[in-house]
Amino acid sequence: MEIAALGLGRLATAALWLAAAALVLMTVVIAAQVVFRYGLNSSIVWSEPFAVILMGWFIFLGAAVGIREGYHLSFDILLFVLPERVKLILYSISDILVIAFGFGMLWYGGQLAASAYEVKLPSLGVSGAVDFAPLVGGGALIVIFSLERLARRAAGLPTSRFGDAAEAAAETREG
Incomplete structure (x- = not known):
């Protein structure tokens, strides 16, 4: 269980780093668009x-x-x-509902991506499915991480509720 948790922890860390990189890159792209549009009287057509x-x-x-x-x-x-x-029962019910929501994101996002696959985004020149990839990826991770929470709770392990995982894990190892 701990090896799986370590792997999922690394997956979560990678997802967080990717999210941060996307936020920084988005900020740079929007700033460049402002400079080009208002400073150089030109526009970057793919920025938006x-x-x-x-x-x-x-x-x-x-x-x-x-x-x-x-x-x-x-x-x-x-x-x-x-x-x-x-x-614990209410937390588990909550996690099951979140799994259903994440699965809906994954399933319907996949259907949207499939329906937009043949469409080209004119300003980027890529498939329209790219628009829905974050919905599919996020839904998959929500399902995985919620299943992890259920499994950890069933095993009597801390579920990282409100950031207290490090303290709870230390108490579990000491006890």
């Missing part, structure tokens, strides 16, 4: 669709990592008064 694709990647990769790490918004007030076993 390319920036939108990059935005899709950093949003969906970041969302998947956020799900793995437990950083998404939640309404936990009820959980303060419930027994630990009930909390």
